[in-house]
Amino acid sequence: MFTTEGPSLRELTVQALSSVERGYDLLAPKFDHTPFRTPDRMLDSVAEALSLLAPFDAGLDVCCGTGAGIGVLRQLCRERVTGVDLSAGMLAGARAAHAGAVTPAVDFVRADARALPFADAYDLAVSFGAFGHFLPGERPALFEGVHRALRPGGVFAFPIGAPLPLSSAGYWAVLGFDAAMRVRNAVWRPPFVMYYRTFPLGGVREDLVRAGFGVELLPLEHFGRRPDGSPHWRLLVARKAG
Numbered sequence: 001m002f003t004t005e006g007p008s009l010r011e012l013t014v015q016a017l018s019s020v021e022r023g024y025d026l027l028a029p030k031f032d033h034t035p036f037r038t039p040d041r042m043l044d045s046v047a048e049a050l051s052l053l054a055p056f057d058a059g060l061d062v063c064c065g066t067g068a069g070i071g072v073l074r075q076l077c078r079e080r081v082t083g084v085d086l087s088a089g090m091l092a093g094a095r096a097a098h099a100g101a102v103t104p105a106v107d108f109v110r111a112d113a114r115a116l117p118f119a120d121a122y123d124l125a126v127s128f129g130a131f132g133h134f135l136p137g138e139r140p141a142l143f144e145g146v147h148r149a150l151r152p153g154g155v156f157a158f159p160i161g162a163p164l165p166l167s168s169a170g171y172w173a174v175l176g177f178d179a180a181m182r183v184r185n186a187v188w189r190p191p192f193v194m195y196y197r198t199f200p201l202g203g204v205r206e207d208l209v210r211a212g213f214g215v216e217l218l219p220l221e222h223f224g225r226r227p228d229g230s231p232h233w234r235l236l237v238a239r240k241a242g
Contacts, residue, residue, distance in 0.1 A: 006033035028089030063130030067094030116145035143211035152242025213238035
């Protein structure tokens with residue numbers, strides 16, 4: 001799964017026994033050489049879908065990590081792009097990756113996504129691969145903060161996958177991972193919150209609506225469809241009224 005440039009098993013173990021913030025500070029220099037970075041195929045598919053809603057003036061990448069999603073926003077936004085993340089190490093990687101960006105201008109802010117320090121400032125917000133770090137009870141604060149950060153009519157978009165079939169190896173892999181993380185967090189401090197099965201579409205949609213969004217789903221056709229005809233991946237588009 002990992003390239004020779006990626007983290008060693010020992011480094012991953014140290015990360016997993018740290019807090020989320022400290023763990024990503026440690027992982028940041030090698031993060032882009034792990035499977036945890038959002039694949040370019042996903043980024044390109046989301047950019048293509050959002051291009052139908054463009055143009056946008058200002059974009060926000062929530063939990064931007066080392067900046068993979070910043071490239072999507074730079075394609076779609078005309079004036080400025082902001083990446084926000086809790087990990088100083090990940091932000092350092094993002095700054096290095098997008099150094100010299102002029103049009104649109106790019107800046108980075110260190111902040112907790114559950115308390116975003118923005119109001120009526122952006123037309124588009126995106127997030128990739130970060131929602132496993134938020135427990136279900138934390139979603140309302142996360143979504144309310146994004147809603148507050150957007151201008152009237154602004155869009156919050158992110159990819160969301162269909163449930164894995166019970167018969168698939170992937171289902172049992174993520175089930176086992178989540179179980180292991182729950183045991184780890186029960187016996188070790190500080191906790192490292194990262195779960196794959198705590199972000200179901202039904203609950204997410206309800207929390208977005210409560211936060212004031214209207215919600216629609218767009219199929220990401222590049223990833224194909226399941227036997228029942230439903231897409232493997234969708235782009236959830238949540239729009240602020242106005």
